[in-house]
Amino acid sequence: MSLRHALLGLLQDHPASGYDLLHLFNTSLANVWPATQSQVYGELVKLTDAGLLAVGAEGPRGRKEYSITEPGRAELVHWLVETEPTQVPRSESLLRVFFLGNLTAAEAQRYLRKRETTAEGAHAQLRGIEQAISGDDADLAVYGRVALEYGLRFSAMERDWARWAQAEVARIKQAGTPAD
């Protein structure tokens, strides 16, 4: 149920419509917490019913401007300070690694090489973002930069691990069963 807190966090700085928020999800939070249109609109209604958000003036095209209320602010801080992250993140790609023994060594290496390429691509993309925001000094940009650093380190780690794993598979192929 982090979606509601993500919405509260985004609305902390300034009011926005569902449409705006959807775009924010698809851009800034896409790699951390993606959300679909039906999720965002539905959750906004629930948050409003719960009194954590309020609808301000209606704009053109039936646009509703949501803003955070005091209880909403309190809930956000409560979530940040007093609750622990509970989700065990599932990793589909790591799950596959457990079962690579069902493939030939060459096939397993192909898989790992693909992972290396993907990680390298992600790393390059984040480097680009880093360049783009390097001037800004606002609070959001500060912690955005901290999150970005996480992404940079993570993708570098994945790339290096995938390289190491390929070498490891090669080592085992040589030493033991020639599975290809």
Add this chain to the structure above:
Amino acid sequence: MSLRHALLGLLQDHPASGYDLLHLFNTSLANVWPATQSQVYGELVKLTDAGLLAVGAEGPRGRKEYSITEPGRAELVHWLVETEPTQVPRSESLLRVFFLGNLTAAEAQRYLRKRETTAEGAHAQLRGIEQAISGDDADLAVYGRVALEYGLRFSAMERDWARWAQAEVARIKQAGTPAD
């Protein structure tokens, strides 16, 4: 829908009951792809209906021994070789980082310190597992070890990042707004 492939993968080596599989999930796959009892039992029925699994002899206490069929094996290999991981992994803890600007610098640092401790603990736990399996040479253990190495590198990266982030917050606190 990776649960079904996880089950196929676990049944590749030897038949097992739902109960066995549940324990495998809670132990070996707990950090990669956790699953609940209702999920496992439900999915086993679906997989059997689809012909990817077959029920062998019934044991005591109504125990059903599931084994993988040829179509099941084919599906597993298909999944490994021909499909790409699609899931964008959600990270609740990283999501929080984006909104740490709503806290005081001291509170933000407390959050990051907690993350550092958690990562350190995970790293230590994996080190323990590494010691325990160091003798084994079976295929599953080989790729289990590759996955373990991922976990080791990941937890080390998280720990180091959390340390760096704390220093970064301190640096900004000094330089700009004294938010505490």
Add this chain to the structure above:
DNA sequence: CAACGACATTCCTATACTGACATGTCTAAC
């Protein structure tokens, strides 16, 4: 002014997942 693209919301279906509850059997210990 017509038409198109961006804006903006609501509703619907299907699947995935969680947590709890219900039910029963076997084995070992007391």
Add this chain to the structure above:
DNA sequence: GTTAGACATGTCAGTATAGGAATGTCGTTG
């Protein structure tokens, strides 16, 4: 013998997520 605990499966209600269909409005441009 009976009771506690491990073994073993099944079901259900509620929530989360994905994806898309339906509907309509505003602003710009030819």
